[in-house]
Amino acid sequence: MLVDAIVEAIRLAVTRIPDDVVLALKEAYAGEEGEVARFNLENILKAVEIGRDGSIPVCQDTGTLTFFVRAGVESPYLRGLEGAIFEATRRATEEIPLRPNAVDVMTGKNSGDNTGRFVPVVHWELAEGSEIEIAVLPKGGGSENCSALAMLTPSEGWEGVRRFVLERVRKCGGKPCPPVVLGIGVGGGADQALLLAKKALLRKGEERHPDERIAEIEKEILEEVNALGIGPMGMGGRTTALDVKIEVAHRHPASFPVGLVVQCWASRRAFVEIKPDGRVEVWQ
Ligand code: SF4
Incomplete structure (x- = not known):
């Protein structure tokens, strides 16, 4: 269930640009007078729409998946959480699908599933309480x-x-x-x-x-x-x-x-909250 929720958050992040970013892009479009600038913003907004309506990534570069975890030390779901993030990354790469972006620094060989040494990137912060919040940030190269x-x-x-x-x-x-x-x-x-x-x-x-x-x-x-x-x-x-x-x-x-x-303009993010009773919420 936890892995499912993280896969869902990754899907949301890569296919749906958050409302505040879309609003900023629309305001930018309205504020531009030049034909080329308007044309480029129009294309960006089209990509945003296609991603949202078709549930497909808004950009071919799905980035390096970066997670910020704020972990309540009393949560019963803390154990195995890093493993769940790695598993969700593998599944998301196959199911959404995501472009595999993790390559070995010596050989250049692509792992094929967006995982590798220290990838996906996971930043941990311990907190009081028993709730866990995970932020997903797909970071374009x-x-x-x-x-x-x-x-x-x-x-x-x-x-x-x-x-x-x-x-x-x-x-x-x-x-x-x-x-x-x-x-x-x-x-x-x-x-x-x-x-x-x-x-x-x-x-x-x-x-x-x-x-x-x-x-x-x-x-x-x-x-x-x-x-x-x-x-x-x-x-x-x-x-x-x-x-x-x-x-x-x-x-x-x-x-x-x-x-x-x-x-970049594809300023993507999504969040997962794991409540103390195991319920999960995914949002942007
Ligand atoms: S920088 Fe951003 S918009 Fe450009 S290719 Fe990479 S992810 Fe896509």
């Missing part, structure tokens, strides 16, 4: 190639964050299949900054950071990225990014780490 880390000096600070993000997005141009969603992690160490950046992609469109100062920076970076004019699929236009999400952690006094994770 083209956009992941534009993700990056900068170890800034504290004196570069938030101005440095802006410069780094804008420079990276400018350099990547159309490669990450814009309009993108940018996850930015600031603080912690190198590892935590990137993890926070990826986790930020799970936040819904309308959810701004609860700290108003950070929420303001999210809006400012979004505006500056869109002023670059890269546009949908890199062919020019007003919409280079649909959104910017920042997460922060305390940092070492000598470091100012910034992780940037770039997500």
